[in-house]
Structures are given as structure tokens and as C-alpha cells.
Amino acid sequence: MSKRKKLKSNLAWSTTDRIVVQGHDLVDLIGNTSLGDFAFLELRGRLPTPAESAVFNAIAVTLVEHGLTPSAIAARLTYFGAPESLQGAVAAGILGMGSRFGGSIEEAAQTLQEALASAAPDADLRDIARDIVARHQRAKQPIAGLGHPIHKPADPRTARLFAIAADNGLSGRHIELMQLISEEASAAYGRDLPVNATGAIGAIIGELDFPWQVGRGLAVIARAIGLVAHIQEELAEPLAGEIWSRVDEEASEHNRTD
Amino acid sequence: MSKRKKLKSNLAWSTTDRIVVQGHDLVDLIGNTSLGDFAFLELRGRLPTPAESAVFNAIAVTLVEHGLTPSAIAARLTYFGAPESLQGAVAAGILGMGSRFGGSIEEAAQTLQEALASAAPDADLRDIARDIVARHQRAKQPIAGLGHPIHKPADPRTARLFAIAADNGLSGRHIELMQLISEEASAAYGRDLPVNATGAIGAIIGELDFPWQVGRGLAVIARAIGLVAHIQEELAEPLAGEIWSRVDEEASEHNRTD
């Protein structure tokens, strides 16, 4: 068996008496680090500053729970068929955190990060915003992070998240650009297109210097918590059987009578 | 479509201007609640006290990262074949958090909770411990939560976790019983069988009044964080291709020559 490449991970390693995570002794972190800060350490390789901690925990908390989403329903239906495997039900729910759900954070973050990376330091952000809107309009593509099907006039999470970023000195060019995109898009499309929670989180990820690809990962991390809570609720008050019966009965009825 | 049962979740619901999670306005929680405390809220229906928060975050942090576990390797191999789906790679890793890994927390917690639930309030815990050890010895079953293949003489996380529980006034009968089981088992088997991290967490879950079934869920929640970090590392320093090549080459070699 030839070895062409080292197998090595910097995330963790252990000896008989130590476990080292990202260069820290795990035993020193236990009791001194919250779960959210530990997640930051895992993803960034260092512990957050107090300001980063406040902002990172705020966006993570925002993503945990949204009630009976497709993902939560899928997890409950899976648990119904395989109650021996809580991990399988959570995995099924996580599998739905893809391009259509977790993806809009990623997409908003990518748009902002790529525009700012290629812009001159003194570039006018409103010009950049106008360009982004025009480009999407020409391609007939929606702009990620704007508008909301339920929350009107605006997603209540956005103002809160932007305020926390500002209070912690982490409101910079990504957030400013996201807000300008919202203004320009509202003008261009002739209707109110406020920044929604995924747009706000996509912008804040940039302020925290996370690459845009981490967006979907954050959604997965946060939603795993929510999915375990849904399985726990399903144990006490099962919904899956009722959802299945209703769907199956209606479909059977149509097939018999059509 | 007849409706025999209400479809309802107490976890979350929303109106045009509010999102309510476990009875709290989400916007009030964002910025005031850490991710770990929010997870406690999701699972218990109320926010933790400061003592509960310290202990809950400590056990969650302990479960996040263990380096190149079977679960982390499976996630990396999955990402190698399907890089378009970070959620699929994390799901593959979570699927390995079953009876053999996440399960020992569950099992330790169940043993302790069932023994204490059926015991008289003034029962002698050492007698209970001795009974549990004898029962496992007769059935030739290992006792969950004792010993460790790598960490000698003792798992360094255990003492830390028990100290945090004690410092926060949450060291009660579950922890005491777990420690007595370790003493009695060491005597019965004639070798040192200290409480390991999963045994400590199984005991602490009881002190926090969580049902033992939550044990596996906690492992899944924590490990989801670690798995996202492994995928991020895999992106920068891929290992999956190398692991595959080595396994495949050795297996092909044996098949050709055997």
C-alpha cells in the first residue's frame, strides 16, 4: 500500500492523557466555552472575540427553528418508519437544507463577497448595488436575500440582526451593500423588497470574514438542533401518521374517481 | 380528506410580524441567548438557569470533535463523490452516530435513570451499584460508560465534567451512582474501570432532568458542528481520495495475488 500523501487533520488529535482541538486542550475549553463559541473555534481555528461571539451566536440562533418546514416534516415521517434511528430522522431533515433553503444565505453571501473582492477600495457601493440589480434583472434571476412570502412589510429578524452587528462594531461594507441592493431592487422592480433573514445572515457572514461556502454549513448546524427537538416532540405528540393518512387518502380518492 | 387529528407544533409558529419559538418572541432571543442556551430551550421548553447553562454547554462542547472518527471519514468520502451537497456529507456523518457511538451515553443514562426511578428514596446507592454490576456480569454484558481504549489511566474529560457539575450545584444521585458503579465494577472485574466521558455525560443528563433518550440527540447536535468543520478542512486539504486509493489498492492487490 503506497502512501502518496499524509493523512492528517488539524481539527483534533489525542494522546493517552490529552485531547487537543484546534490547538487548545479540550479539557480547558470544557466549562469555559459555550457551544456557539466552540462552533466558531471549529470553523475559524480560533476563539471569537466577545463582539464576534455576540454576532455569531445571534445568527446561529436565528437559524435553529422555523416550525413545520419541509425538512422538519421529512424528519418526522422518517422517524415514523424507523424509530430505532433518531440519527436517521435528523439526517433526513438535514438533507433538505440544500440550494433552495440553506442556499439563499450562501448565494447572498457570495454575491456580496465577490462584488467587494473585485471592487476598488474607494468604489461607490451604490454603483455596485445598481450593477448587481441590473445584472439579475437582465438574467431574469431573483436576488437572494430579498423579500419574504409571509413576513410583511419586513422580516422582523433583519433589523434585530443588523442592530446587533452595529452594536458590536461589526457592521461594515457587506451589510451596507446588502441594504443598498435592497433599495435599488425596490426601485427597479417597483415594489418593496426588504432584506430578509437569509440576506442579513449572508451579509453578516462577510463581516465575520467567513467564506460564503460556510453559509449552508451554518444552516445545517443550527437546524440539527431544531430537528432533534422536532423528533422529541414527535415522540410525545406524533404528527407523521396523520400527515401520511391525509395525503394517502386524498391521493387514493383521486385515483379511484378520476 | 378527513382530519382525525390536529396538526400542530409547539416549537414554533409565525404571523406576518412575529416568530414565536417555545413561547418566546424569537427577535427577543436573538442577541440575548447563546446557541447552547437556545438548544436547551428547544429541548426543554424553557431557558436554562445559569447553572444549567454552564453544565449543558460543557457536555455539548465535549461531544463536538474527536478528529478522524469513522463518522468524519464517512462524511469526507461522501463529499468527495458529491461536492454539490455539503448537507449530504454532514448527513452521512450523522448516520454513524448510532447505537455504537452516540448510544453509550443513552445506555449509561438509561441504566442510572431506571435504577434511581425504581429505588426507594433512602436506598443505599452502593447496593444499587453492586446490583447493576452483578446483573451485567451475569449477562456477560459490558457496562456502558466505563473504561477507555486510548485514555489511560482515566479519560481526562470525566473529572472536568464532574467538577463543573459540582461547582454548579448539579452533582446529585446520578453522578454519585455512576461513580459507585465504577468502583464496584473495578472491584468485581479486578481492573481499573474509571468513568469515561460518555458515562459522565450520561450521568449529567440525569442531573439536568433530561430523559435518557435525549443522549443520542445531543451527540448528533454537537457532532453536526464538528462534521461541518471536517468538510471545510476537506475542501482545503482533501484526504478522501487518498484514503480511497489506499484501501482500493490494497484490496485489489490481495485479490490479484490470493
Add this chain to the structure above:
Amino acid sequence: MSKRKKLKSNLAWSTTDRIVVQGHDLVDLIGNTSLGDFAFLELRGRLPTPAESAVFNAIAVTLVEHGLTPSAIAARLTYFGAPESLQGAVAAGILGMGSRFGGSIEEAAQTLQEALASAAPDADLRDIARDIVARHQRAKQPIAGLGHPIHKPADPRTARLFAIAADNGLSGRHIELMQLISEEASAAYGRDLPVNATGAIGAIIGELDFPWQVGRGLAVIARAIGLVAHIQEELAEPLAGEIWSRVDEEASEHNRTD
């Protein structure tokens, strides 16, 4: 890196000009072996006889499709959130093929195989059936493979499957015992408890000399086909969004008004 054990698989290996599967040259099998027979080869290490092929394909076909099951709905909801990952949607559906669904085949097969393995060669099968029924009755456990919530008076697949087994000379003691269990259970419980499709398949697995553990695997293999078809139908006529809306709207309504 010490090697304590060989890494080797007998399933397949290749050289520059050959791929060998279970000892056969793959190129010789392609075009001469149907998918069902190839599955038999994979699981048993040899190609089926014509009689085994007829019976194996019959049970596999029976398990492919059952309309809008919890598993199919979960796959469709997952695809809704992550359309970039067909494999993720199928995986989510497969995750529901656990103890409650795929499991009854396994359980029926296990009951029959264990009873026949421990019985004397000349033991009276009716006595064994009576014992099995009595044991389940005492333990207040349902007998796997009997009765059906929808198909009355009897599951139409059972007679067909047993006829195919008989026509191919593969109706032996497992099937006879399953039928006697049905008779004895009907007598003991005072209501008609005919063998259902999973009971029939559980018995036939025994006639084909498959270990009972393969039962769940067969269900997974067959249902993977059905799940891909459901995703294809979802692409053309999406249902997931409608199912989600209805569940979410009703749950929101209850939360607002309760």
C-alpha cells in the same frame, strides 16, 4: 501505520482489462443477466437457478412501489429543499425503511428461521405455530406478517407469492409454518389474521436460504427504484410544496387561535 488486518472485498476487483464481480467476469454478465439475477448474485455469491430467479424477482417486484408512503413523501419534501441532490432525496426516503416498515419482513423471517433451526426434523409444525402464537399472546406482542389495515379480507399479494413459490418447487417448511401461524393466531384471537405480503416475503426468504437479516436490505433495494420514480414524478407534477403549505397553514392556524 501498522496493519493488523487485510483490507479485502470478495465482491469485486479489477485489473486494467477486467472487472470481476463475485468471481464472474462482469463483461460476461452484462447482457446475459437481468438486474434481479445480478442482485441475487451480489447477495448470495452465485447466480440463481431459474426457479430461484422466478421467486426472487417476484418478491423484489412486490416491494418496489406503494404510492405516497411516508418514505415517498419524505423523499419529495427533501427534493423540494435540495433539488441539486437527487441522491439526497432518495437517501431520505430510504432512511424511513426501518424497523416499522422494512422491519416486519425481517421479524417474520427471523421468527420462522429461529423456530425451524431449533426444531427437531420431524417436529410437528402446528405445535410450533401454536407455541409461537402463545408466546406472542403472553408477551402482548403482535405477530409480524399477519393482517393488513387496508386489504380485506386478505392481502392480494400473498396468494400470488405463495403460488409462485409452489410452482417453482420452493414452497417448504417456512411457508407452511407461516400459514399455520396465521391459522393458529386467527383461532387464538378470534378474528381473521391472514398472512400479509411482508409475512409471505419473510417466509419465502427462508425458502431461498437467505438469512433473515437480508429482509430489510431487500426492501431498501426495491424501494430505491420506487423512490427514483417518485422524484421523477415530483419533477413533473410537484406535490411537496402543497403538502408543506397545508401542514404549515393548519399548524399556524391552531397556534394563533388555541
Add this chain to the structure above:
Amino acid sequence: MSKRKKLKSNLAWSTTDRIVVQGHDLVDLIGNTSLGDFAFLELRGRLPTPAESAVFNAIAVTLVEHGLTPSAIAARLTYFGAPESLQGAVAAGILGMGSRFGGSIEEAAQTLQEALASAAPDADLRDIARDIVARHQRAKQPIAGLGHPIHKPADPRTARLFAIAADNGLSGRHIELMQLISEEASAAYGRDLPVNATGAIGAIIGELDFPWQVGRGLAVIARAIGLVAHIQEELAEPLAGEIWSRVDEEASEHNRTD
């Protein structure tokens, strides 16, 4: 709960005495239809002709088994951690059948189908092939379905699959175009780039009138069979623990000494 849309599936429905799959009575299909033909029925809505059956079963068989692939290793590692959930281990393996593995069939099929759909009926296929090669060369993108890292000079499955298609009167413009692309690419890049198995299957899917999107689904269906066989082998001759130990030991060694 307002209903905006019918919930209905054409795949299957049942009454008390019938199960109807794609318009056929399931009981009539059991015993008369092989698993491969039933899969064709599920995906196409009608049973295959004998020629279609021969070709469809041939490509499905080709995709079942490739030994210790990343997908098979991930399934085995997952089973190691969660032996209670065979379905979870198979799901983990399926999750790796994404853009990098199952995807090349899809991509080859898409290239061919789109080129032929937009070409005039009397267009010269060699011109089309030359265009496709030139387009990929300019974009510095590899052409899906050509070349093989192990099989030299050519993938042995390709000639066999093309011969079966020809013998069954199903060798048309998709296969011809794929072969011309191989010739033109070999000329353009100055090295032998023969059609590999995924290229051949991508072309044959077109001959069978399947949309290119079915390519990944076929790979998932076939590989599910192989993955169940790997789990069965893992039960008898476990490899996962050994793979894990070797990876973990080497990584720990590097971390301690670097």
C-alpha cells in the same frame, strides 16, 4: 386548511382488494416481470419491449458493483457506528453518488441529448462532435464519458454495451455521436480518449429515450444493490474498524511529531 392543488400520484394506488402500479394490477406483474423490467415500468410508465429490456438490464447491471469505492467505504464506516440501521448505512453510501460519480452519466447524456435536439435532422454528426470537443477545449473542461484512470487501453464494458445495443436495434445517433466525440477528442488532445462505461451508458440512455436526468437515478438504483451486499460482507468480514484505526493512528502520529 385550504387546498389549492390536488394531491395525487400516478405511480400507485390501492383499494381493499387491488394494488395498481402504473396502470397495471400489481398481482399480475408479480411473477411475470423481472426486477429490471419493473424498474423500467416505474421510470417510463410502460413495460419495455424485449429489446429495451435487454439493453436496460445491461446498463443497470453495469452500475451495481465496483468494489471498495468511496461510497462503499462510507457505508461500511456508517454501519460500524450504527449497526441497528442497515438503511442508514445504505443511505450514507447513496449520498456519495453525486456529481462526481453518478454525475458523469448525466453529463454525457445531457451533452448528447442537447446537441441532437438542436441539430437539423440531416446534420453531420462529425461536425457536431468537433464543435463539442472545441467548446470543451476552449473552456478547459473535461469531456464527460471519455478515458479511464485504471482501464487501459479501453474500458472493457464499453464495447460490450455498444454491442448489446446494436444487437437489439438500439444503436442510433446518440451512440454514433459519442463515438465521434471520442475520435475527435483523441485527435484534438493527441492521446487516446476512448469512451468509458459512463459515456456508453450516457449514450444508451438517449437511445432508450430516457431524459438525461434519469442518469443519476439509475446509478443510485443499481448501487443500492451493491451497497446492501457490502453491508452483508461487512457483517461477516468487517473492514471498517481496520480502516478507521489506520487513518486515526497515522493522523495522530503526524500530529504528535510534526
